[in-house]
Amino acid sequence: MKKYILMAVLFAHGILAGADDNHDHGRPFTPEEEDAYFAPFESGLFRKRRFPYRNWNECSQPMSGNYNGYTCTSKRKISEILYEFLDDHIADCITDAAEEMGKTVESYHLVHKGIYGDRRHSPRSLHAEGRAIDIKSIKFTEPNGTTHEMNYSKSGDGAFFTKLRFCWGIAIERYNGCPLYRGMHGRTGSIGKENRDHRAHLHLSVPYCVSDSYAGAFYRR
DSSP, X not given: OHHHHHHHHHHHTTOSTTTTTSSOOOOOOOHHHHHHHHHHXXXXXXXXXXXOEEEEOTTSSSEEEEETTSOOOSOEEEEHHHHHXXXXXXXXXXXXXXXXXXXXXXXXXXXXXXXXXXXXXXXXXXXXXXXXXXXXXXXXXXXXXXXXXXXXXXXXXXXXXXXXXXXXXXXXXXXXXXXXXXTBGGGTTEEOTTSTTOSSSEEEEOOOEETTEESSGGGOO
């Protein structure tokens, strides 16, 4: 009986190996779904969200980007906290990762598969708060004009993204006041190929932490 009680407790708290890594995060909005979802907010019918959001001008430097298969837009919806964290830290993390290849970075571009979701699309994900972005690939250009595209689904680009995740985790711990997820910088604020739903893209997030603790399961990843 004690054995079964212990197992139940471990499952409830996600302590068993893989218990929290393999739950379904759902997906963020497509551009069309994003436009439809935010139309009432833009019209003033609904004025409040849990976390403030803004428009990201994906077409502007230095932090440019686009939804995979679409051209860049000047009004990609993103939470203020994720935008600021990307603006402050992603360039440094891309630079660190490129150095693993012996490369330097002059400029970069993020190809993603969405930011915002809702509880129907992403029931246990920070996409529902606009605090996560799914990165498909990262393009960077060296000072001599040579360009590189690092694709998360390519095994040969794994070292680049491993280093990027480690750098991002350090930033989340140091500047967002979060404890290390499972004791690892490489899984703090990110989900990758260790999760079955993240084999083709890297999920980067800014978890919601209060007093050096995660503010509940919905705000961890």
